[in-house]
Amino acid sequence: MFRLAQHRRSARSHRAPDDAYLRELGYEPVLTRRMGPFGNFAISFSVISVLSGCMTLYGFGLTTGGPAVMMWGWIAVGVMVMFVGAGLAEVTSAYPTSGALYFQAEKLGGRKAGWYTGWLNLLGLLGAIAGIDYGAAQFTAALLNLQFGFEPTAGKTMAIYLIILALHASLNLFGVRLVSILNSISVWWHLAGVALIVGVLALVPAHHQSPGFVFGSFANHTGWSSPLYVTAIGLLLAQYTFSGYDASAHLSEETTNAQVSASRGIMRAITWSWAAGFALLAGLTFAIQDYAATRATATGVPPAQIFLDALGVAGAKALLLVVIVAQLFCGNAETAAASRMVFAFSRDGALPGSGLWRRVHERTGTPRNAVWLAVGAAALLAAPSLYSPSAYAAITSINVIGITPAYAIPIYLRVKHRARFRPGPWNLGRWGVTVGVVAVAWVVFVTVLFCLPQTSPVSVGTFNYAPVALIAVLVLAWAWWRAAGKRAYDVPSRSFDRSTDRFDQEIV
Numbered sequence: 001m002f003r004l005a006q007h008r009r010s011a012r013s014h015r016a017p018d019d020a021y022l023r024e025l026g027y028e029p030v031l032t033r034r035m036g037p038f039g040n041f042a043i044s045f046s047v048i049s050v051l052s053g054c055m056t057l058y059g060f061g062l063t064t065g066g067p068a069v070m071m072w073g074w075i076a077v078g079v080m081v082m083f084v085g086a087g088l089a090e091v092t093s094a095y096p097t098s099g100a101l102y103f104q105a106e107k108l109g110g111r112k113a114g115w116y117t118g119w120l121n122l123l124g125l126l127g128a129i130a131g132i133d134y135g136a137a138q139f140t141a142a143l144l145n146l147q148f149g150f151e152p153t154a155g156k157t158m159a160i161y162l163i164i165l166a167l168h169a170s171l172n173l174f175g176v177r178l179v180s181i182l183n184s185i186s187v188w189w190h191l192a193g194v195a196l197i198v199g200v201l202a203l204v205p206a207h208h209q210s211p212g213f214v215f216g217s218f219a220n221h222t223g224w225s226s227p228l229y230v231t232a233i234g235l236l237l238a239q240y241t242f243s244g245y246d247a248s249a250h251l252s253e254e255t256t257n258a259q260v261s262a263s264r265g266i267m268r269a270i271t272w273s274w275a276a277g278f279a280l281l282a283g284l285t286f287a288i289q290d291y292a293a294t295r296a297t298a299t300g301v302p303p304a305q306i307f308l309d310a311l312g313v314a315g316a317k318a319l320l321l322v323v324i325v326a327q328l329f330c331g332n333a334e335t336a337a338a339s340r341m342v343f344a345f346s347r348d349g350a351l352p353g354s355g356l357w358r359r360v361h362e363r364t365g366t367p368r369n370a371v372w373l374a375v376g377a378a379a380l381l382a383a384p385s386l387y388s389p390s391a392y393a394a395i396t397s398i399n400v401i402g403i404t405p406a407y408a409i410p411i412y413l414r415v416k417h418r419a420r421f422r423p424g425p426w427n428l429g430r431w432g433v434t435v436g437v438v439a440v441a442w443v444v445f446v447t448v449l450f451c452l453p454q455t456s457p458v459s460v461g462t463f464n465y466a467p468v469a470l471i472a473v474l475v476l477a478w479a480w481w482r483a484a485g486k487r488a489y490d491v492p493s494r495s496f497d498r499s500t501d502r503f504d505q506e507i508v
Contacts, residue, residue: 018259030360069235087414
């Protein structure tokens with residue numbers, strides 16, 4: 001009993017400075033602060049998930065530039081994402097809240113900056129859930145195809161997708177402690193999984209592609225004639241995978257030593273993902289036996305065909321299972337991050353029905369209604385996949401063009417208002433402005449890039465509806481701002497106690 005009491009006092013003493021700083025920022029702590037530095041890193045690493053992003057868009061990469069664009073694009077995009085991540089980590093250290101990007105933009109640029117950043121961030125996070133879990137559904141359908149001859153139609157894949165969404169919602173209702181444990185397991189599962197896949201594909205197949213093929217072969221099956229254009233849109237594989245590291249910021253109100261842990265979590269997640277993703281892409285590409293057959297695979301996912309050709313049915317099933325479990329970890333982590341964004345945005349009165357979405361379950365310290373809203377919106381975003389074969393690429397573009405500009409806005413405002421910015425304990429010093437300028441320039445480039453058509457000729461089936469989703473959410477944000485946002489949206493400008501409201505906490 002004495003040791004238990006001593007442990008509880010120690011835990012409270014570690015949380016006290018974090019909670020005190022959160023109160024200085026204007027919020028009374030209501031979420032449970034049980035996540036350590038490793039857990040905070042783990043959630044961003046799990047959301048980036050090279051076994052999700054790289055695997056689910058590998059077929060897209062085979063079409064848009066092929067091996068050369070995938071490999072060199074991964075290296076180049078990784079470099080640029082380090083700039084974006086460093087700029088975001090610096091601002092996160094100064095403002096470690098669940099609202100993350102929009103709260104940072106609000107503090108540095110005013111109410112409208114925070115408002116539109118929040119809506120973009122929300123669009124990107126919901127698109128990420130849809131992209132991750134629909135990709136997991138595709139891989140699950142491929143496994144069922146190998147095991148039972150299951151035909152992976154759009155309707156059946158959608159049914160699997162909805163089951164996965166329900167699973168992730170359920171897991172997130174139990175509290176941040178379970179989420180943190182699952183994310184910690186996820187880190188080791190991802191690292192071991194990449195090592196296993198690369199090792200097996202290096203040792204077992206009798207034939208491997210040459211380095212010239214892996215790093216120099218260009219393939220264009222998009223219908224566009226410009227190699228430069230195809231190379232540019234082929235960067236989506238890497239840029240989509242390198243997203244979601246703001247999860248560390250969104251979970252900062254549940255992390256100890258948040259001003260340092262969340263920033264380090266962002267940078268470590270990007271660094272480890274960069275290395276692991278390069279090894280995974282190289283391992284897959286060296287092991288391709290038949291390029292055309294891999295692209296046109298009956299399983300629906302080219303990596304499954306690579307496994308099948310290189311290892312046989314039993315080996316392919318085993319590796320697919322490794323990938324699917326990793327994708328499920330990834331989707332669960334992204335659901336946690338998105339639900340905290342919904343909670344925080346509602347806490348500040350930004351969403352229709354905010355009083356419902358900001359409720360926190362007293363026993364688990366979890367925003368349960370926000371969890372259900374996040375997965376429900378993700379279900380709607382994936383609905384076009386029932387009739388459009390290119391819908392998945394559009395979903396991933398929604399993630400990129402929503403969340404990536406949201407990363408850049410607080411970084412841009414930190415550069416613009418450098419005299420106003422008060423850095424936290426994790427900062428870039430005199431390099432902050434330079435890093436910020438590079439980060440913002442890159443974000444502008446990729447945002448324009450992924451609004452462009454990805455397949456020619458453009459038709460209903462091949463249309464990239466990501467710009468439509470972006471315009472729709474901006475119009476919704478503008479309309480809601482005029483209708484109610486100006487009055488309801490209220491980010492605290494100084495320390496005060498909101499504990500009397502308790503954010504409509506429900507008791508169960």
